[in-house]
Amino acid sequence: MARKDFDLITEWVEPDSRILDLGCGDGSLLKLLNKKRNTSGYGVDTSIDKTIKSLDNTINIINADINDHMDFFKDKSFDYVILAQSLQVVDNPVSLIKEMLRIGNEVIISFPNMGYWRSRLYLFFRGEMPVTSELPFSWHSTPNIHLCTIRDFKKMCISNNFQITEEVINNVNGKNVSASLLNNLTGTSAIFRIK
Amino acid sequence: MFVEEKKIHISKPLELNSGKVLSAYDLMYETYGQLNDDKSNAVLVCHALSGNHHVAGLHKGDEKPGWWDNMIGPSKPINTDKLFVVCMNNLGGCHGSTGPTSINEETNNPYGFEFPIVTVQDWVNSQKVLMDVFDIDKWQFIIGGSLGGMQALQWSLDYPDNVNNAIIIAASPKLTAQNIAFNEVARQAITSDPDWCGGNYIKENKIPKRGLALARMLGHITYLSDESMAKKFGRDLKQDKINFNFDVEFQIESYLRYQGEKFVTSFDANTYLLMTKALDYFDPFNETDFIERMSKSRSRFLVISFTSDWRFPPRRSEEIVKTLIKLNKDVSYACIKSDGGHDAFLMKNDNYFEIMRTYIEANMNG
Numbered sequence: 138m139a140r141k142d143f144d145l146i147t148e149w150v151e152p153d154s155r156i157l158d159l160g161c162g163d164g165s166l167l168k169l170l171n172k173k174r175n176t177s178g179y180g181v182d183t184s185i186d187k188t189i190k191s192l193d194n195t196i197n198i199i200n201a202d203i204n205d206h207m208d209f210f211k212d213k214s215f216d217y218v219i220l221a222q223s224l225q226v227v228d229n230p231v232s233l234i235k236e237m238l239r240i241g242n243e244v245i246i247s248f249p250n251m252g253y254w255r256s257r258l259y260l261f262f263r264g265e266m267p268v269t270s271e272l273p274f275s276w277h278s279t280p281n282i283h284l285c286t287i288r289d290f291k292k293m294c295i296s297n298n299f300q301i302t303e304e305v306i307n308n309v310n311g312k313n314v315s316a317s318l319l320n321n322l323t324g325t326s327a328i329f330r331i332k
Numbered sequence: 333m334f335v336e337e338k339k340i341h342i343s344k345p346l347e348l349n350s351g352k353v354l355s356a357y358d359l360m361y362e363t364y365g366q367l368n369d370d371k372s373n374a375v376l377v378c379h380a381l382s383g384n385h386h387v388a389g390l391h392k393g394d395e396k397p398g399w400w401d402n403m404i405g406p407s408k409p410i411n412t413d414k415l416f417v418v419c420m421n422n423l424g425g426c427h428g429s430t431g432p433t434s435i436n437e438e439t440n441n442p443y444g445f446e447f448p449i450v451t452v453q454d455w456v457n458s459q460k461v462l463m464d465v466f467d468i469d470k471w472q473f474i475i476g477g478s479l480g481g482m483q484a485l486q487w488s489l490d491y492p493d494n495v496n497n498a499i500i501i502a503a504s505p506k507l508t509a510q511n512i513a514f515n516e517v518a519r520q521a522i523t524s525d526p527d528w529c530g531g532n533y534i535k536e537n538k539i540p541k542r543g544l545a546l547a548r549m550l551g552h553i554t555y556l557s558d559e560s561m562a563k564k565f566g567r568d569l570k571q572d573k574i575n576f577n578f579d580v581e582f583q584i585e586s587y588l589r590y591q592g593e594k595f596v597t598s599f600d601a602n603t604y605l606l607m608t609k610a611l612d613y614f615d616p617f618n619e620t621d622f623i624e625r626m627s628k629s630r631s632r633f634l635v636i637s638f639t640s641d642w643r644f645p646p647r648r649s650e651e652i653v654k655t656l657i658k659l660n661k662d663v664s665y666a667c668i669k670s671d672g673g674h675d676a677f678l679m680k681n682d683n684y685f686e687i688m689r690t691y692i693e694a695n696m697n698g
Contacts, residue, residue: 155660177662179663185669185683185687188664188666188687189683189686189687189690191664192664192687192690192691192694193690193693193694195694195695197662197663197664198664198665198666199653199657199663199664199665200664200665200666201650201665201667206650209650209653209654209657210657211658
């Protein structure tokens with residue numbers, strides 16, 4: 138799933154851009170972008186293990202919690218601020234996205250779609266919070282405190298005047314499908330460009 | 333491995349930040365590992381307030397290795413199988429480089445209190461002199477904790493072409509009022525000891541033991557954390573009951589007194605005064621043309637802090653990180669969970685050592 142995001146983000150990002158990757162994990166997206174798009178910038182991750190892996194990937198890594206360290210970055214100092222598959226772990230998604238828009242010229246966000254039909258059936262038939270290979274945690278131990286559906290996300294964007302400029306939905310075959318009414322049912326994850 | 337200290341006499345005068353001049357001086361240093369043919373594997377380690385040039389390995393006859401031996405050596409994070417490591421005693425010190433206990437050639441007496449005040453910039457300039465002696469063009473890494481980290485930061489600013497990587501550990505871009513206050517109490521402890529003799533105790537054949545021990549005890553408290561002291565000593569008593577007197581009763585009292593007494597046998601009081609002044613004056617971000625000068629620096633940076641450090645807590649390291657990010661510098665930052673307090677930078681910690689090892693391995697070339 139993550140790799141799919143990476144390919145698309147690599148396509149979108151202009152060469153020589155400045156990138157801030159929030160929740161960058163082991164830094165492989167930034168490494169890819171630095172290599173393929175000659176970008177520069179920083180990854181931010183709160184995990185010390187991920188920080189070590191990021192150093193090994195020779196990216197600039199800031200080991201900090203993205204919920205309260207956005208003051209590290211000044212207004213419009215990056216071309217892109219990316220939040221790849223980390224929206225669901227953020228304390229306050231709306232205020233973080235506002236911060237991302239303050240820091241970057243453009244924001245890219247990808248997240249798993251809880252409206253995917255399998256998640257819906259899981260809850261419907263089992264009566265339990267979905268546990269899947271992509272979101273493998275029980276409700277009581279999950280770091281994913283802000284899961285949403287594609288529709289939820291769009292509603293939030295509209296009510297906060299976040300302007301969606303492009304959206305791509307990944308389905309189970311790993312194919313990027315363009316916007317359609319069934320997306321919220323068939324898409325496993327989504328990726329949005331916001332201004 | 334056995335190591336030997338070396339001393340070099342520099343006869344070219346060094347102009348100090350204060351405007352005073354050291355007409356000639358000695359630099360005491362040690363090296364570890366081999367400098368490679370293209371001199372691209374050189375590392376400078378800078379010591380902190382009470383440190384010295386003996387950073388790793390054993391001197392013949394000694395039982396205790398250098399002060400950062402867990403970090404520096406073959407196969408250690410600062411790997412001397414691959415790197416050539418230099419550490420020198422800073423000017424004003426008391427372990428071989430010219431300082432207050434050295435003889436002033438002009439008067440034939442020890443400098444004592446007359447030794448000029450030295451700053452972090454002065455140390456960096458004197459380290460550059462040693463660099464030139466080795467004919468090294470670039471330090472692949474400059475590494476230091478606390479006051480040592482401040483020197484690494486100053487290097488990247490003052491010699492923008494000569495540093496490839498600066499590793500700044502448990503440091504701060506400047507001292508706070510609280511930090512300066514602690515230093516002032518330490519200085520007062522020393523200078524109010526009658527045996528300090530207005531700074532001329534060597535001539536008077538005395539040592540301001542009580543004052544220096546007090547200064548060390550105070551400093552030592554700020555190097556530890558509440559958690560680590562609680563864990564190590566708690567409220568443990570030396571005897572199993574309280575005696576309603578002012579002798580040493582709690583273990584922590586005994587420990588601090590021991591630290592104080594041990595320190596006075598190996599450290600000079602006037603050097604302590606000088607080192608604290610160098611700390612107080614350090615403020616590179618406020619130097620003239622800071623932004624312009626730092627923009628020229630080609631150094632990459634690794635900044636490391638420790639959660640329980642209350643002398644230079646993570647937010648102080650983060651000030652360095654923030655400033656470097658604003659200037660689009662290549663900087664990485666790690667905040668290490670530890671209850672070791674400020675001294676955590678000297679202690680073995682898996683995550684800390686792995687951060688150091690990984691960064692150094694990844695940035696060893698180019």
